[in-house]
Amino acid sequence: EIVLTQSPATLTVSPGDRATLSCRASHSVSTNLAWYQQRPGQAPRLLIYGASIRATGIPDRFSGSGSGTDFTLTINILQSEDFAVYYCQQYNNRPPITFGQGTRLEIK
């Protein structure tokens, strides 16, 4: 099973600044990696798939990069609605599908 490790666990950033979230896989997943945003009390929402492809309706301040084992989600010009929990997920040779433990993005 591929283990995904996200860092940091909590990231505190000011509105208007940039946030950089990391996800590391225990084995290569090529570009079969997605990022999800989950706001309190809501279902997760797909942000990025294929490591760098924005899902429909996702603002271009969200961007993903990486391949193999190291991936990054960057959020530019943070808005109030961006403060949430973010999960990475790999779907290489699924199943099983695995998720990272999440990064909580908090307002400074």
Next chain:
Amino acid sequence: QVQLAETGGGVVQSGGSLRLSCTASGFTFSNYGMHWVRQAPGKGLEWVAFMPSNEDNKYYADSVKGRFTISRDNSKHTLFLQMNSLRTEDTAVYFCVNEKPIPIKMVRGVVQYSYYMDVWGNGTAVTVSS
């Protein structure tokens, strides 16, 4: 617009059973694989089960294998999760999720696809009491 709606959650005693349903709309349900994913209170996301569009195989997380059964009725655009021998650690919100293909490479003139999770339902809460 793709929509998924889960129902069937509730409170059940340890050892009991529940059957969750997920009704789909806005896409051709029979063409897509479907997943169940759960989230225990205050915890992260855990994949539970997967059923491809062709219904040939079913896949489960080790934590539920032998106790949970995923199934689908394509004529009713509905996905199910039969949960037996429930344990307190099964307490969670259960989400159904559809998957979509993304082309990744060409092999001998045939496109190979990978599949990512796309739209999530709002979830249904299951509480297992001891």
